[in-house]
Amino acid sequence: MSAVIETTNLTKHYGPVVAVDNLNLTLQEGEVFGLLGPNGSGKTTTILMLLGLAEPTSGEARVLGVDPARRPLEVKRRVGYLPDSVGFYDDLTATENLGYIARLNGLSWQETGRRTVDVLARMGLADVSERRVGTYSRGMRQRLGLAEVLLKQPQVAILDEPTLGLDPEAAHEFLRLILDLKRDGLVVLLSSHLLHQVQAVCDRVGLFHKGQMVLEGTVETLADQVLGGAYRIKLEVSGDGLGDTLSGTPGVVNVTREDARIYRLEAKSDCRAEIARRVVAKGVPLLSLSLERPSLDEVYTRHFHGGQYEA
Amino acid sequence: MRREGSPWTGIGAVFFKELADHLSSTRMLILEGLTFIMALIAVFTATQTLTQTVGEDPFIFLKLFTTDRDPLPSFLFFLGLLIPLTAIALAFDAVNSEHNRRTLSRVLAQPIYRDALLLGKFLAGLATMAIMLAALWLLITGLGIFRLGVVPSGEEVARGLLFLLATLAYAGVWLGLAMGFSVLYRQPATSALATLAVWLFFAVFWNIITQIVAQAIRPIEYGFQEEQLRQIQMQLFLSRLSPNTLYTEVLLAILNPAQRALGPVLVTQLEGAIMGTPLPWFDSLLLAWPQLIGMVATVILLFAWAYVNFQRQEVRA
Numbered sequence: 001m002s003a004v005i006e007t008t009n010l011t012k013h014y015g016p017v018v019a020v021d022n023l024n025l026t027l028q029e030g031e032v033f034g035l036l037g038p039n040g041s042g043k044t045t046t047i048l049m050l051l052g053l054a055e056p057t058s059g060e061a062r063v064l065g066v067d068p069a070r071r072p073l074e075v076k077r078r079v080g081y082l083p084d085s086v087g088f089y090d091d092l093t094a095t096e097n098l099g100y101i102a103r104l105n106g107l108s109w110q111e112t113g114r115r116t117v118d119v120l121a122r123m124g125l126a127d128v129s130e131r132r133v134g135t136y137s138r139g140m141r142q143r144l145g146l147a148e149v150l151l152k153q154p155q156v157a158i159l160d161e162p163t164l165g166l167d168p169e170a171a172h173e174f175l176r177l178i179l180d181l182k183r184d185g186l187v188v189l190l191s192s193h194l195l196h197q198v199q200a201v202c203d204r205v206g207l208f209h210k211g212q213m214v215l216e217g218t219v220e221t222l223a224d225q226v227l228g229g230a231y232r233i234k235l236e237v238s239g240d241g242l243g244d245t246l247s248g249t250p251g252v253v254n255v256t257r258e259d260a261r262i263y264r265l266e267a268k269s270d271c272r273a274e275i276a277r278r279v280v281a282k283g284v285p286l287l288s289l290s291l292e293r294p295s296l297d298e299v300y301t302r303h304f305h306g307g308q309y310e311a
Numbered sequence: 312m313r314r315e316g317s318p319w320t321g322i323g324a325v326f327f328k329e330l331a332d333h334l335s336s337t338r339m340l341i342l343e344g345l346t347f348i349m350a351l352i353a354v355f356t357a358t359q360t361l362t363q364t365v366g367e368d369p370f371i372f373l374k375l376f377t378t379d380r381d382p383l384p385s386f387l388f389f390l391g392l393l394i395p396l397t398a399i400a401l402a403f404d405a406v407n408s409e410h411n412r413r414t415l416s417r418v419l420a421q422p423i424y425r426d427a428l429l430l431g432k433f434l435a436g437l438a439t440m441a442i443m444l445a446a447l448w449l450l451i452t453g454l455g456i457f458r459l460g461v462v463p464s465g466e467e468v469a470r471g472l473l474f475l476l477a478t479l480a481y482a483g484v485w486l487g488l489a490m491g492f493s494v495l496y497r498q499p500a501t502s503a504l505a506t507l508a509v510w511l512f513f514a515v516f517w518n519i520i521t522q523i524v525a526q527a528i529r530p531i532e533y534g535f536q537e538e539q540l541r542q543i544q545m546q547l548f549l550s551r552l553s554p555n556t557l558y559t560e561v562l563l564a565i566l567n568p569a570q571r572a573l574g575p576v577l578v579t580q581l582e583g584a585i586m587g588t589p590l591p592w593f594d595s596l597l598l599a600w601p602q603l604i605g606m607v608a609t610v611i612l613l614f615a616w617a618y619v620n621f622q623r624q625e626v627r628a
Binding site: 044045051054069070072074076077079080081083085086089090101104106145148152 | 313314315316320321323324325327328412413414416417418419420421422423424625626627
């Protein structure tokens with residue numbers, strides 16, 4: 001395992017504003033990493049620095065072992081970038097738009113034709129490839145953007161808010177395409193503030209806040225850190241007086257009663273069997289008992305609104 | 312920090328894409344149509360006057376550009392209006408439209424430097440103008456051959472090519488200015504208006520201003536000849552700060568072989584000169600050389616100004 005993207009104390013100031021503050025980020029071979037954070041938390045600035053489009057105030061970045069501030073052309077040749085709110089030349093067709101990008105990458109004429117047909121077919125745009133991009137829907141434009149990223153056969157794909165403004169079905173379709181990229185061995189850096197989508201495709205996530213990465217890891221470890229217990233158990237009973245019984249169960253960290261019938265437990269281990277045994281032993285009818293996966297939404301809300309990071 | 316890799320990478324791709332855009336755009340189609348119609352009208356009226364003097368004038372093909380007949384002005388007058396207009400139309404939205412269409416970050420994420428994008432766009436604009444001007448010149452010369460029944464001499468062709476070169480430099484000035492404003496202002500309408508304002512200022516007000524300023528700085532108090540000369544020289548200096556004056560003077564020297572000076576000439580300096588004899592084309596070029604270089608320098612300065620602003624700009628929309 002070698003680092004594909006690595007930043008050391010990367011910092012960017014815009015005048016008095018600190019956009020990115022001492023960022024240390026590492027992406028390994030073959031992983032999908034999610035950059036999460038509210039708007040204006042420095043995600044796009046970080047991406048621009050990784051591409052050599054913005055100069056870091058201090059610190060250093062390495063992409064595929066190359067410093068983007070010094071050798072941006074080499075980085076940009078091997079990294080595909082889909083900007084947020086991507087735009088195309090509306091009066092050109094999809095093929096012509098991709099043709100321009102291919103020429104900018106120095107591809108030969110035959111290679112351009114072959115790859116263009118290839119990526120458009122892969123993104124499901126083969127039928128509309130000769131239509132003017134001005135007539136495209138938002139979802140089609142986004143897929144054309146991804147086609148463009150694939151056109152240069154990159155080793156890394158950086159996608160900035162790729163699902164923003166897509167309807168749920170198109171967004172789902174797009175996430176599936178991202179997973180395809182991962183299967184091809186691409187390293188994907190995905191920035192978003194739509195948490196459930198990030199959770200669906202990312203191996204690891206980093207939470208951004210005011211230019212700093214405040215949390216980093218897999219969704220499960222984050223849940224461990226922030227929520228205290230990684231296991232969330234939902235219990236439905238018809239009866240009272242269970243509070244002590246439940247909180248006395250080994251492994252249970254926290255008990256909340258949602259309404260007369262529903263309890264929610266946080267636990268360090270999967271202690272459903274023990275809970276069931278105790279409830280039944282207490283003579284209370286047990287209606288249902290289920291384990292819920294912690295969601296990133298919850299981690300995020302709890303972390304940012306838990307009083308620690310009041311703006 | 313020193314960056315590695317050639318700034319020219321990708322300039323060809325940008326150049327040909329922009330050139331294709333220009334040549335197929337409605338905007339250019341309208342302006343080209345307008346220019347060609349004006350050229351036809353001007354040349355037809357000029358040939359009507361010139362057919363009466365064909366045998367007498369050795370530079371009849373140069374007269375095609377400069378001859379006017381009431382109420383129509385000469386072709387040069389039309390060209391002086393249309394060149395800045397076309398150049399501005401080509402460049403006023405060069406950079407800000409990429410911002411507004413959100414294509415800039417996508418294009419700059421390709422393995423090219425910003426240098427290639429700006430220079431490619433500028434060269435494509437110049438090439439478009441060059442194609443248009445060459446076609447115009449050939450059209451006029453062809454029409455002249457057809458209507459006048461004589462072919463141009465080598466001397467006339469050389470002067471015609473110099474005329475093309477000077478016009479291209481003049482177009483480059485407005486192209487550079489429009490492109491600079493397109494970097495500076497995010498709204499294409501603002502940059503178009505700003506460039507047009509500069510053009511109007513030089514076309515209409517600059518001559519009035521130079522007169523007033525010259526009179527204020529070098530007043531004629533006692534009516535001496537030296538005072539008058541100094542005032543005229545001051546006025547000439549000020550008016551040469553305008554690209555319009557430079558262009559007019561270059562054309563004067565190139566299209567009038569008999570033109571021997573581009574400023575005040577004292578009677579004593581004319582001693583021994585045979586008035587009205589034409590200069591060879593190379594001497595005319597030497598006469599207009601400072602003005603020509605002045606225009607080229609203006610183009611370079613304007614481009615550098617646009618370039619510096621573009622380099623400092625944020626990529627994100």
